[in-house]
Amino acid sequence: xxxxxxxxxxxxxxxxxxxxxxxxxxxxxxxxxxxxxxxxxxxxxxxxxxxxxxxxxxxxxxxxxxxxxxxxxxxxxxxxxxxxxxxxxxxxxxxxxxxxxxxxxxxxxxxxxxxxxxxxxxxxxxxxxxxxxxxxxxxxxxxxxxxxxxxxxxxxx
Amino acid sequence: xxxxxxxxxxxxxxxxxxxxxxxxxxxxxxxxxxxxxxxxxxxxxxxxxxxxxxxxxxxxxxxxxxxxxxxxxxxxxxxxxxxxxxxxxxxxxxxxxxxxxxxxxxxxxxxxxxxxxxxxxxxxxxxxxxxxxxxxxxxxxxxxxxxxxxxxxxxxxxxxxxxxxxxxxxxxxxxxxxxxxxxxxxxxxxxxxxxxxxxxxxxxxxxxxxxxxxxxxxxxxxxxxxxxxxxxxxxxxxxxxxxxxxxxxxxxxxxxxxxxxxxxxxxxxxxxxxxxxxxxxxxxxxxxxxxxxxxxxxxxxxxxxxxxxxxxxxxxxxxxxxxxxxxxxxxxxxxxxxxxxxxxxxxxxxxxxxxxxxxxxxxxxxxxxxxxxxxxxxxxxxxxxxxxxxxxxxxxxxxxxxxxxxxxxxxxxxxxxxxxxxxxxxxxxxxxxxxx
Ligand SMILES: [Fe+2]
Numbered sequence: 001x002x003x004x005x006x007x008x009x010x011x012x013x014x015x016x017x018x019x020x021x022x023x024x025x026x027x028x029x030x031x032x033x034x035x036x037x038x039x040x041x042x043x044x045x046x047x048x049x050x051x052x053x054x055x056x057x058x059x060x061x062x063x064x065x066x067x068x069x070x071x072x073x074x075x076x077x078x079x080x081x082x083x084x085x086x087x088x089x090x091x092x093x094x095x096x097x098x099x100x101x102x103x104x105x106x107x108x109x110x111x112x113x114x115x116x117x118x119x120x121x122x123x124x125x126x127x128x129x130x131x132x133x134x135x136x137x138x139x140x141x142x143x144x145x146x147x148x149x150x151x152x153x154x155x156x157x
Numbered sequence: 158x159x160x161x162x163x164x165x166x167x168x169x170x171x172x173x174x175x176x177x178x179x180x181x182x183x184x185x186x187x188x189x190x191x192x193x194x195x196x197x198x199x200x201x202x203x204x205x206x207x208x209x210x211x212x213x214x215x216x217x218x219x220x221x222x223x224x225x226x227x228x229x230x231x232x233x234x235x236x237x238x239x240x241x242x243x244x245x246x247x248x249x250x251x252x253x254x255x256x257x258x259x260x261x262x263x264x265x266x267x268x269x270x271x272x273x274x275x276x277x278x279x280x281x282x283x284x285x286x287x288x289x290x291x292x293x294x295x296x297x298x299x300x301x302x303x304x305x306x307x308x309x310x311x312x313x314x315x316x317x318x319x320x321x322x323x324x325x326x327x328x329x330x331x332x333x334x335x336x337x338x339x340x341x342x343x344x345x346x347x348x349x350x351x352x353x354x355x356x357x358x359x360x361x362x363x364x365x366x367x368x369x370x371x372x373x374x375x376x377x378x379x380x381x382x383x384x385x386x387x388x389x390x391x392x393x394x395x396x397x398x399x400x401x402x403x404x405x406x407x408x409x410x411x412x413x414x415x416x417x418x419x420x421x422x423x424x425x426x427x428x429x430x431x432x433x434x435x436x437x438x439x440x441x442x443x444x445x446x447x448x449x450x451x452x453x454x455x456x457x458x459x460x461x462x463x464x465x466x467x468x469x470x471x472x473x474x475x476x477x478x479x480x481x482x483x484x485x486x487x488x489x490x491x492x493x494x495x496x497x498x499x500x501x502x503x504x505x506x507x508x509x510x511x512x513x514x515x516x517x518x519x520x521x522x523x524x525x526x527x528x529x530x531x532x533x534x535x536x537x538x539x540x541x542x543x544x545x546x547x548x549x550x551x552x553x554x555x556x557x558x559x560x561x562x563x564x565x566x567x568x569x570x571x572x573x574x575x576x577x578x579x580x581x582x583x584x585x586x587x588x589x590x591x592x593x
Contacts, residue, residue: 040346047509048512049345050344050516052348052520053516053520056395058383058396059395062376069375071374073528074375074528151530152526152530152531
């Protein structure tokens, strides 16, 4: 495992989301991982305060399977997304323990019908290594305007 | 607009689409309905210390909720009496002993009264002291703090707080009684979700029990499918407690029951509700029993009111200590703020459950929220159609319904929506001229 493997992983995750390969994306996640998007800009507690997202594997799977549902009216027509990401910082690189953490600045665009919104954010990934493959052990997405009023955000940065 | 024009828009079993789409109607709502009715402003735990304030809106009116030096809460118009500059624009803060306008440094006590005007001799002999601008920041017509919930009436004269809300206050009572120490405390900032639809669509949806199994099939139905495929593991995933009950059958929602109170208030979940089947939280019942005794503690928790609408634009979910404020920003624009409160003296797991419900259901990132907003926005666009001008509210309608008396009915009735429009006409026209 070298640093470039970690960085490549972050890029390929973004590409999966942009290409709508959500089932493949879901398989990247560890079963006990959480996807956290705080509501407060400096929010420390994901449990006892409201977040935008704090999703376990069941919720992430529900989100992905719902996207393809026959009666998912808010996805008829479907949304599309697009990530532009900066080269990730590898903040933790512990090959021995199999623990890695990255910090990645992104511009995330989501579009549906005639609407398009831009979100600027920092994504912090906790990664681990299972059978020689990198997996997501946790992901925290800090929107630079997390406390702003939003319309629907239907896909995931 | 005049009173006869407003009355012509509401026919009991149907309403004219102008109530959702017309700019003139919206402006009349801001001038009349939101002035004559009692409107939710905030919670006193948002401004616990002297000088603490929050900024918000009552209808389209910018206001400040502030804790004055005597400990009382005041609601002031957020406008400098000099040139109109907003005195505060951050959502929350502490102003110390006084407000100071950032434009020309006119300053005001935290009850709004004028404190000082710089270079005052420039006004000598000008008659400034004879204008209302000289008094300071204007206060709203009336303020009431009920179990920590702050309400205001913009109009100086009008219906009293007690008469306006009547027995509907029992839902707030129940929410507060759930706290072993008898009070609530705000738990973090609210979710803020922008809706491109009329504010009344959201309020009506709070007691619309015929939409969950249809509009939310994509969320709740899919959750149940996944759970079955997993072999129904125990303990069940959190989403199965919170989202899955939306798929309950029509019969379930029918037997939940709906209660309406005079002046547009009402609630779903008279007998039980989709919140009845939550896992018990260790230690909570024991704490509540300490406060109230066994019988009363049980009675408090047996009450499982789903959504209690406080007309015109607020909703309380007592079993989950949640409040949703539907703030109108235009005929086709509404900001929904969804708050969670902590029950003083209760285990942390309660506020964790409420926070989870809030993000799963009320967030701009929530799949359940997506289901709903899609319907509102389609309705807002569909109502532009001239194919039909009237919107139907006829489910379980009876001619000659009397909304001045409390009623309990089948949980799928649209009576509460009709009740809201009955009150809408009443408080729109209370101070209107009859005809042109
Ligand atoms: Fe809904």
